[in-house]
Amino acid sequence: MPPAPERPTPGSAMLHPAILVAVALLILNDHVFKARWPSWWTGKLSDVAGLAMFPLLLQGLWERLSTRDARDFQPSRAVLHACVLATGLCFSLIQVSALAGDGWRWGLGLLQWPAHAAWALITDKGWIPPVRPVKHTADVEDLLTLPALWVALKVGWRRCAPLPRAAEEALSTRAA
Amino acid sequence: MHLSKSITTAGASIRNWTARAALLIACIGTVATSESHTTTTSPFAGPRFTMSAEQQKVTRNVTIRLTPQKDLSASVSVDTNVRIEWTPEEEGSPIPRFRLNWVGSLHGESDAPAEDAQPRPVNHQAQGSFHMTCKARQECLLETQLEFILDSEAPGTVEIADWDLTVAVYHDSPDELSQRDIGITIADL
Structure with a gap:
């Protein structure tokens, strides 16, 4: 008898190999590849990796915040669609609108500030840095990376599928 | 089960x-x-000088000049590195205390605590920060002073062997700010 599939848990979409690879690529590209090999490709790689994983990160955060009993948890396709749509819309807006781009720069700067402030305190700099907006270059060409949302949609869609009856029964038996 | x-x-x-x-x-x-837009200058090296019980304080005027192409709001941080060498006149003289102090615009932001000036090179660091708002194509100046203070009357000399300033400008402009747009001048008081 084949092993019963794992029941999804809140945020478990982030454990899919494709999403783990996307997160690793995002971090490596931003902190290593861009500095070593600055090019058109490394510029786009972060967008692709970010779009592939960000909707599932949003969905995971939503699931963590909204789920009270993880035993009866079932991921929602409506939430998945909303997260994919929101990611695509926001990403497109910051590439075409200066106002949205500024919102992104200041918003991310605000999220980074606690870490900067904590570092200043730890290293005894004696002053707390102000909120600093991050770099952002609006580039309509970046919209070419939008199809990477399909990865998130595909992984999320399969995860949201109800388990086959046999698998449900196997899980229930195992839990009992 | x-x-x-x-x-x-x-x-x-x-x-x-x-x-x-x-x-x-x-x-x-x-x-x-x-990351935020940050432009960091190459270290600006100051001239070597000597301090002693007769000259316990030396002040240098430091001017940081920004000439942005567009209106700019920026926070400026200045890192100072000083390497000092203490040469006592007599064996067993008490080790003097040495500190750096930013006055003027950078006053009170961060002064390095006084440290023993050992009879060997010792590095001291200080950092100051200041927020400035600059108009496009106008020179935007930050005038401040850096004080080198010797808290001692011990006979001997403290050689300020090397000291340099590095300016980092964190700005909110979506455009890059080249190092050419930032200038530092240091003058004796």
């Missing part, structure tokens, strides 16, 4: 915590993607 159930529960718990860890790493990875 009980063993199977506890293994299942442990597995679910591990999966649950792994998912949390993956979420946390992805959040950090997302937030840490972009």
Whole structure:
């Protein structure tokens, strides 16, 4: 008898190999590849990796915040669609609108500030840095990376599928 | 049966915590993607000089000049590195205390605490920060003073062997600011 599939848990979409690879690529590209090999490709790689994983990160955060009993948890396709749509819309807006781009720069700067402030305190700099907006270059060409949302949609869609009856029964038996 | 159930529960718990860890790493990875626009100058080296009990304080005027192409709001931080060498006149003289002090615009932001000026090269650091708002194509000046203070009357000399300033400008402009747009001048008072 084949092993019963794992029941999804809140945020478990982030454990899919494709999403783990996307997160690793995002971090490596931003902190290593861009500095070593600055090019058109490394510029786009972060967008692709970010779009592939960000909707599932949003969905995971939503699931963590909204789920009270993880035993009866079932991921929602409506939430998945909303997260994919929101990611695509926001990403497109910051590439075409200066106002949205500024919102992104200041918003991310605000999220980074606690870490900067904590570092200043730890290293005894004696002053707390102000909120600093991050770099952002609006580039309509970046919209070419939008199809990477399909990865998130595909992984999320399969995860949201109800388990086959046999698998449900196997899980229930195992839990009992 | 009980063993199977506890293994299942442990597995679910591990999966649950792994998912949390993956979420946390992805959040950090997302937030840490972009940095602020920062332009850092090459270290500006100041001239060598000597201090002693007769000259316990030396002040240098430091001017930082920004000439942005567009209106700019920026915070400026100045890092100072000083290497000093203490040469006592007599064996067993008390080791003097040495400190750096920013006055003027950078006053009170961060002064390096006084440290022993050992009879060997010792590095001191100080950092100051200031916020400035500059108009496009106009020279924007930050005038301040850096004081080198010797808290001692011990006979001997303190050689300020090397000292340099590095200016970092963190700005909110979406455009890059080249090092050419930032200038530092240092003058004796």
